[in-house]
Amino acid sequence: MSENKNDITRRHFLKDGLWAASLVGVGSVAGFQLNKSRKNNTVWQIDPYVCIACGNCATYCVLEESAVKCVHAFPVCGYCTICFGFFGPEPVDINEGAENQLCPTGAIKRKFIEEPYYEYTIDESLCIGCGKCVKGCNTFGNGALFLQVRHDRCLNCNECAIAAACPSQAFRRVPADKPYLLKRVDHT
Numbered sequence: 001m002s003e004n005k006n007d008i009t010r011r012h013f014l015k016d017g018l019w020a021a022s023l024v025g026v027g028s029v030a031g032f033q034l035n036k037s038r039k040n041n042t043v044w045q046i047d048p049y050v051c052i053a054c055g056n057c058a059t060y061c062v063l064e065e066s067a068v069k070c071v072h073a074f075p076v077c078g079y080c081t082i083c084f085g086f087f088g089p090e091p092v093d094i095n096e097g098a099e100n101q102l103c104p105t106g107a108i109k110r111k112f113i114e115e116p117y118y119e120y121t122i123d124e125s126l127c128i129g130c131g132k133c134v135k136g137c138n139t140f141g142n143g144a145l146f147l148q149v150r151h152d153r154c155l156n157c158n159e160c161a162i163a164a165a166c167p168s169q170a171f172r173r174v175p176a177d178k179p180y181l182l183k184r185v186d187h188t
């Protein structure tokens with residue numbers, strides 16, 4: 001059955017609106033780090049196309065709670081009913097029960113939008129940056145979930161402890177006025 005045009009338009013509007021909202025969230029923290037990075041006008045960031053979600057971001061940061069968090073690129077997301085970033089490899093059922101979830105802290109929220117689409121959002125206060133969801137989404141899904149250094153948390157260490165432990169050299173310094181490396185629909 002062909003898709004109703006209004007449904008498609010509505011869904012695209014929804015995706016674009018959510019993505020814009022997430023950018024506002026990212027942009028709102030950029031001001032914090034500008035003060036912290038005056039020394040060299042650069043900050044640490046993860047290239048999401050190089051990161052292999054090894055798990056080190058959760059454990060190597062000098063902060064007790066890592067400065068790295070999961071971010072969701074809504075325009076890249078398929079709004080899948082079965083999300084490989086949300087569900088563990090062998091879920092008991094396809095619902096939000098804790099026993100079905102991959103995330104160890106329950107940081108990903110799943111909400112029904114319209115048949116057959118579900119929206120997934122990250123509660124950053126719960127995310128520990130382990131990258132388990134990122135690996136699942138990158139392996140079996142569209143790769144909409146990725147890790148970023150959040151600059152409202154990062155100390156902008158001269159030598160980032162995670163960068164030193166990163167097996168794929170995904171960390172690099174970026175200009176402080178463009179502190180995030182986001183995933184894009186048109187990336188090749």
Ligand code: SF4
Pocket residue numbers: 069070102103104105106107108122126127128129130131132133134
């Ligand atoms: S699986 Fe890990 S990286 Fe993904 S949302 Fe949960 S805590 Fe964050």
Ligand code: SF4
Pocket residue numbers: 044060061062063067068149153154155156157159160161162163
């Ligand atoms: S620069 Fe320091 S605070 Fe920031 S992510 Fe790296 S180790 Fe953590």
Ligand code: SF4
Pocket residue numbers: 046050051052053054055056057131147162165166167168169170171
């Ligand atoms: S240490 Fe590097 S490869 Fe591992 S999760 Fe962090 S950025 Fe990705």
